[in-house]
Amino acid sequence: MSEIVLKVEDLHTSFFTRSGEFRAVDGVSFHVREAETFGLVGESACGKTVTGLSILRLLPEPAGKIVSGKITLDGTNILELSKKEMRAYRGAMISMILQDPMTSLNPVYTVGNQIAEPVRQHQRIQDKNMVEEKVISALRLLRIPAPERRLQDYPFQMSGGMRQRVVGSIAMSCYPRLLIADEPTTALDATIQAQYIALFKDVQKETDVAIIFITHDFGVVANMCHRVGVMYAGKIVETAATSTIFKAPRHPYTNALIHSVPRLDRKDDRLYSIEGQPPSLLNLPPGCRFAPRCPDVMDICNEQQPQEVEISEGHSVSCWKVK
């Protein structure tokens, strides 16, 4: 098996506000291997994006803080790096693609300029032609047609799909070890989505980059991810290979999520939805966080938090029902 690129162990990230401590990420552990895509799935505000930002150490200041845990990239605990050392990791070793390509590029600089920046910054190349070569190869990696002619274009001259490829080029320009993709296809329309995912599979094959794919879309998970972690209220409740998640989900939340995906092969009158709301991160229940909404709730669920149990190799679940 290929080597582990990123290992997150018992990560706790909180936001300290006037009304109290929001435990956005509360004890998350997972790992990603070389050339592997790990999906982080869950509904809005479950802590997916905060997990991603924690790995980059780019939490909104001064409220957001990593309280405890360990994040290791190729054996280095990046939480122990100085600010300057961390900056050298960003864009070079770890990259991220943001959700909305319409707003994530700077409107007043050319595409070429924006891709060249990380190349100049991290690879310390000053020679103009060499930088240009790197920029063109980054554009080519993302299959942007006629890259030489795109360098002088401004973002507003491009379509949404093209812009998201440019964002991808920026992320891949220094050939990072880890790429965090935060719902990169949500803002794209369905056909472009499929293209973008196929494109990223190719990019991964060519570069062996490890990808954390943050999404709430199980269709995307099925297409893109090798393994999946299902997040609920700041915790990963179930981790398994993608096929296992779909065929044999063990956590009631995973099961409910998969049931909420509309299907073509069944004629349901109404789409299944989970009753209730996720708990407030300010005031978490003492027991299992999903207990108030769980169809299979037992007494113990409301009293104690379940521990993570590995039920088969690579398949872990945190649920009292699973022994």
Next chain:
Amino acid sequence: MVRFIIIRLLQTVVALIGIAMLIFVLVRVSGDPALMLASATHTAEDIQQIRVNLGLDKSIPEQFWIFVTDVVQGDLGESLFKKKPVTEMIGAALPNSLRLIVPSWAVAMLGALLLGVLGATRRDGFLDNGVKFIAILGQALPGFWVAIVAVFIFSVTWQLLPTSGLGGIDHYVLPVCTLGFFVLPGMMRLVRSSMLDVLDSEYIKLARIKGLSERRIIWKHALRNAVIAPLTVAGMLFAMLITGAVIIETVFSWPGIGFIIVEGVLARDFPLVQAIVIMVASFVLGINLLVDISYAWIDPQIRYQRT
């Protein structure tokens, strides 16, 4: 880009013609200069004769036509009282005004930019609060009062700087600072809020993800986007300074345009007032034109629009 400039230039000319017509009519409804020129011994016929001599007996459109044909030939008329060509009077006063206004504007804009950016990047810190305090002061205190208090403190009490008039560098300090203080706070608040908006945007997040230094993020990625909105205002503030200079020039006895226009208005010196207003207007329009062009230079989306 060339097309853009030509269209804006044409718009400027149309606006200028409109302003000329307006001021021409307005001074003529303000009163009759013949009455000011005449003394108590003049009879009604004498006064009528003065009007005929000045050409004021003709209809307003007729007078305007004569005025326009003169202006096109470079003749803005003669002051009714000083009996000197108004161009000569303006020529003597204008450099003095510019010597006051240009440095005031430059100092205020640079100061506003710097303080606005620093305020935004150290949000709610000591510096930011200081900046906000200055902004409130500057917007609440009237310019003439600030000027008088400054003269009292720096010239009268401490005797560090001259009280009034033209002279060396030391003569500039008080007028430039008080006039600049007129427009600095508004601009600073604008830069600060615009900068805060930009710093919150996704492309700044992406710049951080790229591993760029904070300095580069602020001065390259954020600043250029943050100055687009304040830039239009910077041009308008220059125009405001011309009016602000009327007050400051009076306080510091600075022999500029503001000084002579006050005299002209009080004496109903039509040619002088008309000439100054038209000149100031073309100045303001010219600045707006420059602002629009620099706007297009900073924001490529405007540059590429086919208007």
